[in-house]
Amino acid sequence: QLQLQESGPGLVKPSETLSLTCDVFGGSISITSYFWGWIRQPPGKGLEWIGNIYYSGITHYDPSLKSRVNIAIDTSKNNFSLRLTAVTAADTAVYYCVRVRSGSYFEHWGQGTLVTVSS
């Protein structure tokens, strides 16, 4: 049974960098049919795609966040990570890591982690 588990600070100061890790259990992150990604949901609002990464390191990002986002993968640790720089209150959200089927739909989700941007 595949499980994804997000971890990282729940509180980040404005202008600083948000960093999260997603550990993958019950399956290899190096499997060729899947991408791995991040989606966020501001409180009371809808879903926003942030970006994807393939096991080879190829990345795709939302154009509106591209200048501030970096997603990396560590196949030796079977996890991947998100860095979002220069955060503001607008970046406050529940952040989900996901497995993306063949670059299409989001097949498996982590339980999500709330990150609040506040001084």
Add this chain to the structure above:
Amino acid sequence: EIVLTQSPATLSVSPGDRATLFCRASQSISSNLAWYQQRPGQAPRLLIYGASTRATGIPARFSGSGFGTDFTLTISSLQSEDFVVYYCQQYNQWPPYTFGQGTKLEIK
């Protein structure tokens, strides 16, 4: 960027009845559409992909249809646990993947 518009924003239906939710794309997305269910405090769960294929473990009362720009999610014989929020998502043209704004299904 492809914009998805879900309607209605809120749908009131009685338990045991049928609910029909709509998702319209700003341009043709073939059948590259997925539906998700989100319960309060939980992550979304994949219901439907390819516009009409149920994901593993999804009950048969959930069905999807549509092609091009207009799609529907139908839930027959509504159960109490079905009264939550539903999102559609397109993967025909990305980046970016885009989601609809959601439909909240509430008890009438």
